Amino acid sequence: MKTTEHVLNAIRKHAEATYPEECCGFLLGKxxxxNEGVRIHRVPNRQQTNRERRYTITPEDYRAADQDARDHDQDIVGFYHSHPDHPAKPSPTDLEExxxxxxxxIIVSVHNGEAGAITAWRLAADRSQFHQEQLTTTRSLSSQ
Amino acid sequence: MESQKTSSVKIRIPTPLRSYTNDQSTVAVGGATVEEALQSLTQAYPALEPHLYHENGELRSFVNIYLGDDDIRYLNGPDTELPDDAELSIVPSIAGG
Structure with missing residues (x-):
């Protein structure tokens, strides 16, 4: 994914604000x-219990984010969530779901309330695993 | 019972699945019910099937189908009958750990 420091900082800030619970949201762009991630669209973690280890985004949240994206000529290009006190790598649950x-x-690791490593992943075409994507930042994006 | 007629249905495709539908954001298919419309879709674009359905033929749990603004779970599920010019959307719910 190609994105900006502004976007990554917005994800870090969200992750720190919800610590020790997981945060989640959408990546909008092209x-x-x-994929180009131009901005984030925050959503609440709809998980009823165990929000320290799980996150849920409802279809209604998806529809609202999709409308937000389309209103700005953008697409939903992905999602982000945090791993409080765990590495920034997909968990078995991430793969199952x-x-x-x-x-x-995008996964951001948060340790003791402070955002750390931030990584990007894409599901393999055969759905068997996540492959890590290169995460590059530029000052501005062509689709901005 | 009157016989079901085949309706013309538009299905909105989420961005990443458009690589399986020749980059089309909407696909026009025929079908009297949601299930028939989805079958027409996967017959036309078989590469979509493993992303929408489990091997046992059930829709994957994160795949939600909307008829207009309504989740078909709150209508009549896959048997929901479709009016002509119906618009269906494939809407994922997202979860993880």
Whole structure:
């Protein structure tokens, strides 16, 4: 994924604000072989229990984010969530619950309330695993 | 019972799945019910099937189908009958750990 420091900082800030619970949200921008993440669309973690270890985004949240994206000529290009006191790598649950190949999944690790490593992943076409994506930042994006 | 007629249905495709539908954001199919429309979709674009359905033929749990603004779970599920010019959307719910 190609994105900006501004976007990554917004994700870090959200992750720190919800610590020790997981945060989650959408990445909006331009879809492609390399997705462009122009901005985030925050949503509440709808998980009823165990929000320290699980997150849920409802279809209604997806529809609202999709409308937000379309209103700005953008696409939903992926999602982000945090791993409080765990590494920034997809968990077995992340793989079990993975949606479609092509979305970028950003994971930010938070230790003692402070955001740390931030990584990007994409589900393999055969759905068997996540592959790490390169996460590059530029000052501005063509789709901005 | 009157015989079901086949309706013309538009299905909105989430961005990453458009690589399986020749980059089309909406696909027009025929079908009298939601299930028939989805079958027409996966027959036309078989590469979509493993992302929408489990091997046992059930829709994956994160795949939600909307008829207009309504989740079909709150209508008549896959048997929901479709009016002509119906618009269906494939809407994922997202979860993880």
């Amino acid at each position: 879809a492609g072989t390399v 993975a949606t479609f190949p092509g979305y970028t999944y």
